[in-house]
Amino acid sequence: MPISSEALPDVSRAAERAGSDIACDIFCAVVDNFGDIGVCWRLARQLVAEHGWQVRLFVDDLKAFHALCPAVDTALDSQTAAGVAIEYWHTPSHAGDTLQIADVVIEAFGCELPSVYVAAMSRRGTPPVWLNLEYLSAEDWVADFHLRPSPHPRYALAKTFFFPGLGVGTGGVLKERALDAEREAFRRDVWWRASLGVKAPPSGATVISLFAYENPAIDCLLEQWRDSPTPIALLVPEGRISGAIARFFGLTGFAAGSKAKSGSLKAYALGFVEQPLYDALLWAADINFVRGEDSFVRAQWAQKPFVWQIYPQADDAHLPKLDAALAHYANGLPEPARTALARFWHAWNGAGKPDWSDFWGHRALLEQRASGWAGELAGIGDLAGNLAEFVKTQLK
Ligand code: TRH
Helix, strand or coil: CCCCHHHCCCHHHHHHHCCCCCEEEEEECCCCCCHHHHHHHHHHHHHHHHHCCEEEEEECCHHHHHHHCCCCCCCCCEEEECCEEEEECCCCCCCCCCCCCCCEEEEECCCCCCHHHHHHHHHCCCCCEEEEECCCCCCCCHHHHCCEEEECCCCCCEEEEECCCCCCCCCCECCCCCHHHHHHHCCHHHHHHHHHCCCCCCCCCEEEEECCCCCCCHHHHHHHHHCCCCCEEEEEECCCCHHHHHHHCCCCCCCCCCEEEECCEEEEEECCCCHHHHHHHHHHCCEEEEECCHHHHHHHHCCCCEEEECCCCHHHCHHHHHHHHHHHHCCCCCCCHHHHHHHHHHHHCCCCCCCHHHHHCCHHHHHHHHHHHHHHHHCCCEHHHHHHHHHHHHCC
16 A cells, blocks of 8 residues: 555654754665675764764664674664664665655665665655765765766656765765864873783884785785884784784684784784774774775874775776875875885785885874875865755755
8 A cells, every 4th residue: 555645754853853853864785894884883873963863774784783883782673872773674675664754865885775765755745865875985086976966767856976085076084073082082001901901012113903804915914024123013803814813823713812922023813892992993003904994084084104905896996996095195295105105005905015114114204194184184074064064955
């Protein structure tokens, strides 16, 4: 039986009663790993906390979500965490027990909204603002497509493409208002004692955090760190690279709490912490190995040198995306530091052999660039703020 728009409780009225003026539904389908839900969860919390929106997050993989937010109960169809209403999106056609169409609908990473929901959107008195939140890319073409509307083939609806990016004219990347203050308040000694039960390494040691996919370059890098003239402390959250670390040290595994030492290299295994705590790992290290999308962004805000393992794609299609990010991040870095950085990032992404001393020999320049870049990136505004501003121009 068709649902008439009158029968649809208008979520924005409920939102008004709740003291906020915008209701927003975010749909997230987890492809793999943690980045899809990582980005959506961060965005949802920011829209609630900093913009006062009423946010409902539909997500189809509560197990991945639970890793980022242990408060999420994987057995519940509906729950609330950090002020966000969470719906288990259990089948593509599921759109919530009672169909409520929000003022703003965010289709994350082109996940395809339930058809019953889109049909109800078309019958809503005021069509909702419909955004397709794209994956982050640093490529120049992104600015030409950001905020481009695309009319729906069947309904009087238009979907606007919202492109995150690292350059002017894009949607920018997520950044919480309090992040810099929290980073400045961070105390490494306190973190080492609380996270690993040991004192922070002496100042002459280099602390490295390693969050990565499986990587053929890892063994030769571990050997270089083992043979380093100065101590190296390696912090490894439990994950896809842990097996390689275990094999290097002749262990059967490298689970949270494990420690291992060889030559100048001492490695510590960490548990996978809830998302707000991940930043502290980046602040504790002198250099961060990150991957995918969200940790890649967090490393930039940490204002430390970092190495990015991009989400691998067939036929090296990921390398132009890597170079596009380098064009922003390495811009202004003098030679030979700039070439050494690019060579090391390529080697960590399957093109060549990493040369640690060649790369880290430029540490001072890399540290200077890391803080300069964070200031440039902040200049384009944060994604949640840019999205909220755009929505305000669209809401009648
Ligand atoms: O997990 P990822 O590889 O996710 C990937 C990428 O997002 C990729 O772009 C996307 O196409 C693919 O998913 C589907 O990497 P990413 O993006 O860094 O997400 C990891 C999240 O995990 C991020 O939000 C940081 C968080 N994290 C924690 O919360 N705690 C931890 O201990 C660690 C190590 C990470």
